[in-house]
Amino acid sequence: MTSVTKWEYATVPLMIHATKQILDNWGQDGWELVQVVPGPDGNGLVAYFKRPKEG
Structure with a gap:
């Protein structure tokens, strides 16, 4: 059986x-950093991260 992350x-x-x-x-x-995009107000930046879920 294949394990899915x-x-x-x-x-x-x-x-x-x-x-x-x-x-x-x-x-x-x-x-892990996935992407940095402009914030919803257009002024700041928002970083998107991911990591494997424990358990």
């Missing part, structure tokens, strides 16, 4: 003055 996702607002620190913190917790 199940994922969990997170969206995180990025503050331009702390972008590297934010990305590093999420990466240390096992999250």
Whole structure:
């Protein structure tokens, strides 16, 4: 039987003055950066992360 990876996702607002620190913190917790897009207001940025779901 083939095992299918199940994922969990997170969206995180990025503050331009702390972008590297934010990305590093999420990466240390096992999250992989998928994409960075403009925020809904058009001013900020939002990062999308994923990681394999435990269990």
